[in-house]
Amino acid sequence: MTRRGRHRRQKRGRALRALLAGTALALTAAATMISVSQATVSDRPGALKALPLSGREAAGLRLQEHAVPRRTLDRLASAMGRPVGVTTVLGDADHSLLDATDCPSTARAELPVAPVARRAYCWGAADTRGWRAGAVTTSGDADDDGHWGEHRVILSGWSRGSGRAGHARVAFVDATDPAHLTYTWAALAVTVDGGRDYRALASPVSGMVWYQGKLLVSTADGLYVYDVHRIQRATVDSGAVGRVRGGWSAYGSKYVLPAVGSYRFAGRTAGPAAISLDRSTAPDSLVASERVPADSRRSTRLWRYAFSGDPVRAGLLATDAAGRAVPSQAYRTTATGVGGVLSYRSRWYLARAADPPDGHGTLWRQDTHKARATRCGADDFHHCWSGRAGSLSYWQRTGEVWGQSGRMLFALPLASIDRSLG
Template sequence: MKHRGRHRRRRRGRALRAALTGAALALTGAATLISASQATVADDPGALKPLTSAAETDALRLTEHRVPRPWLDRLSAAMGEPVGVDTVLGSADHTLREAADCTAGEREALPVSPAATRAYCWDHDTEGWRPGAVTTSSGADEDGRWGAHRVVLSAWSRDDGTPDGGLARVSFVDADDPDRLGYTSALLAVPVDGGHDYRGLASPVSGMVWYQDKLLVTTGSGGREALYVYDVDRVQRATTDAGTVGRVPGGWAADGHPYVLPAVASYRLSDASGAARPGAISLDPGTSPASLVASERVPADSDRPTRLWRYAFSTDPARTGLPAADSAGHVDAVEAYETGAAEVRGVLSYRPAGAARTDWYLGRAAGGQDGRGTLWHQDSEGARTSECGADRSQQCWSGQVGSLSYWAQTGEIWSQSDRMLFALPLTSVEDALG
């Protein structure tokens, strides 16, 4: 039986590689046929420009607001003891399909170059939901696992026809077996009324980072709250599958989801003029201490540059997974830049071993036109990107640019585009960028 299992995995692996290779070739051919006027590579954003003045960095400051511990304890007492990630993964009720079993239309969302080496499409439960940010258990512990499990987290917002979207949820994906990725979802919520109730997080999740025992998410809402924090040890069970949210007669509802995750903290935007709202975020484990990297989203038709910056994580054992804050609760950027890149939807920073500089990677949307996005490498010296098409003028990153998450233990970048979850080695990105 063990030999037959290995043969089945080999056949599936060959089918997956064939599907991904075929998709890349088909998309490359399609990119060659698109006229340069429709999908020309975006203008070179140039080198990163450091921001050092107080006026520039004050606009990046956040202020911390912790949910009172009695609120959280009151909610747990009413809903029952929180469950762990192991319990959530063990109740997976949906399975991602491998690329070989996805439709050609679904695979069109994958990058042309560099090509994904692993790709999956979601089950039917994502209908009516828009994909958001992705993160992994890479930063949860030194071995890249949460307990015994390798985990991918994928954010979604309900597609209710409004720009801000409706409710938000996170799908917990068990990535232990690359041939079978099972998942289930928890609704993101915010405690209210002293912990006697909770409301849904009514905003798309544009960025997400899992660090130690905390999940940090950025939202697209227009309010002052820019960043919410969740404790992965505080997942609560919903007691009814009602399509409402919060306390209901006889129990607790999470819009039909089996679990709800209540926020434990939030971070508000600075009062400074031109305050920057974090859009895409990622974890940089290569700094000391580890840091939270952020970018803002600036439209393609704007006349101002995009800001990139980082916050240091706290080293205080009582503040695991939280950004470093001063006695007033202020979180200040420890590094900041300007870039000429617009429509940034994914950001990543990484310093290769022995290197003197940090590499920044920016996933950029198509700039208001239909087509594919671009993946740029930037540093203090300049910028470069991967190009496709016969005249190398075509955009060739994923169809709908998503967040970027680096899994340091495997050397892979994970991202999500439309209904496809995919991964590829960072080394292949470097090779494609030349």
Template sequence: MRQRGRHRRRRRGRALRAFLSGTALALTAAATVISASQATVTHDGPGELKPLTAASEVAELRLTENMVPQASLDRLAAGMGRPVGVSAVLEGADRTLRDAIDCSSAERRALPAAPTATRAYCWNTDDTAGWRPGAVTTSGDADDDGVWGSNRVILSGWSRSGGGADRGLARVGFVNAGDLGRLSYTWALLAVPVDDGRDYRGLVSHVSGMVWYQDKLLVTADDGDRSALYVYDMNRVQRATVAADAVGRVPGGWSAHGYGFVLPAVGSYELSGGPGAPHPSTVSLDRSTAPDSLVAGEWTLDDGDRGARLWRYPFSTAPGHAGLLATGPSGRATASEAYTTKITGVRGVLSYDAQWYVTRAAGPDDEHGTLWRQSPGGTDRERRSGDDKDGGSGAAECGAAGRHSCWSTQTESLSYWASTGEVWTQSGRALFALPLASIDRMSR
């Protein structure tokens, strides 16, 4: 049954106040964090975004939608048992994230210097060792009131690093965020149905981008089969019945690499723009557009000679197409807006109210990365005030030398929780959040 967080205004107000009350996190005790009060504003930088206007350039961004046949999904469910939803997964949340005060100094170094995080937690070392952190999305993406059913949820993507047969396997941490003083979580394996739904394989991909919109979860894929994004249905979570390292059908039932839950893909979006098509390595949701849109960015070399392309796809408003991209009669999704940025080594991208926020990982001589705010041609506010000498870009400065490297070491996605005004992301074992307004204040 589809779980949507549509509540009366009074109930939503009480839930939001409870969600926010008593949870602001002071990180001034962390010796490795530079106070936001020490940061100033920079007007140097990459300048404004340059629009892509040539039809051939925009055509390279097209995606083709391919949905798994319903018969295959039904066959898999018949073999594994009735699918469950998010609430059932959260009931199995038997692990707890550590508060920032319990994080090691090395873990806290992943936090931004400016602006500072207002909430921060660390993942447990025993079940994240050998795993690479990736994207974050939340129930604030899934529904505009920030609630999925009665739950406030954070999803965290990870992929298996190192060698071995499980190299590259992808999983998602389901975090119960109803009480920000105690975040509990459990894991679900990401999978792809095979053999017409008689079995499934693990998704082999670094989860560098992930967006939960309505009842669908869109995940970036780089496993070599031209799939740009895989699509998962949050109401079709399957329970594993055998606790083994194997993935798929095993003697006696179904295994998900030792996890209790598995998410089988219900579809994918394949690259269809030709040999020059950029692969979306980071994605986020923008609720300030009409309709809501999926924002994407490509990965480029940190020290390369060109910046990245940034673009967006509108989400569908057609009946029966909930949570999926808008497509034409040929099943293709076309970018509605596209730009290039001079920033190299792009990791995360977010867009809201015509502002774009782009992160770059820390360089070899930097302790922190960089977060730039960019706009196409500068904002209306800048033009009215005459304060557009930055050419539509800005970033915080920090430290005695006024460096721009003030952001987290490496954040591969940014997720804006509109109902709370916070941006959530993770770097290393640190999961953290801060107000979008604080980013805007320090990058003007």
């Protein structure tokens, strides 16, 4: 890079940090003004309570693994063409994320008040209109060196509608150059008719973890598994999903990911509300939170599953002889409405949506001894997190937590979250 190029990047970086800091100051002032009206909200979850790993409650957290037959996936690949990988998808990027300096103030209002985001970007309004952001994961999850091949990658999940009218897609974002993020879309799908066709993943995405070659996607219907080595090209640009006249369509996306498996709870279909990867455990583990409405009197369960150490099952959960993934740890918290969960070194971070909806949410750090929240504005005021609290992803190599709220994609150091705790 030339000296002039470095100077431009440094100047733009300083401008971005100043903008984000200014936005945070304005939001902090607003938070202070409304602190009196919100201070009476009773949302202090207290310490986590450990749950036994035996008995009926633990049994209800067991996941049954279901694999899509290899012949089904091969039949689809034979009809659609040879699958491609992440590098090919990134090389076909046809959109760019906007730097926060170029994002409208209404979009930046979704950012956390405290701590301040170190980096932030927004999606174009035209490209995401009618879609809602649901999850984020990165190549920091996928590989411990933080790269996928030569690239740093972010995956962002979005949903539209539900039921028969539902669709889900993932943006493959090339984040190798932090000053210029580009991306393209891949539709999430489920094979039908023995691999002769596929349909849209109709349930909204609430969480994602990209681990090794697998992408685990949490929805209300369960936990779906995708293989990033089995990405198929769409050949027809239309509003349909699946086989169409002249080829294959993916609701406007250039690519499609067919599910290679799923995990379901015994006796019910709803999947976890949020998931993330914890690389501080041995082996690495998947952590999850339960779906409990914000106004519920019922407490929320948090738990983790170990990933398999078998190279043949790379990216899949460890299972017993019956194909069941059994929790290795479980807790209960009185926090409800959890939209994002993160665990690192025995500390659990829970992101909760705003109350009221046009305000800011909360981010709590809990362990078995106490609970503390990020703080801003007036003393003990902790409605400081993004308004539409979504999934969280910790990029261990860089020490950054990535999050998404509305059209904003942002990153900030985990250390800054810990420093902001009241």
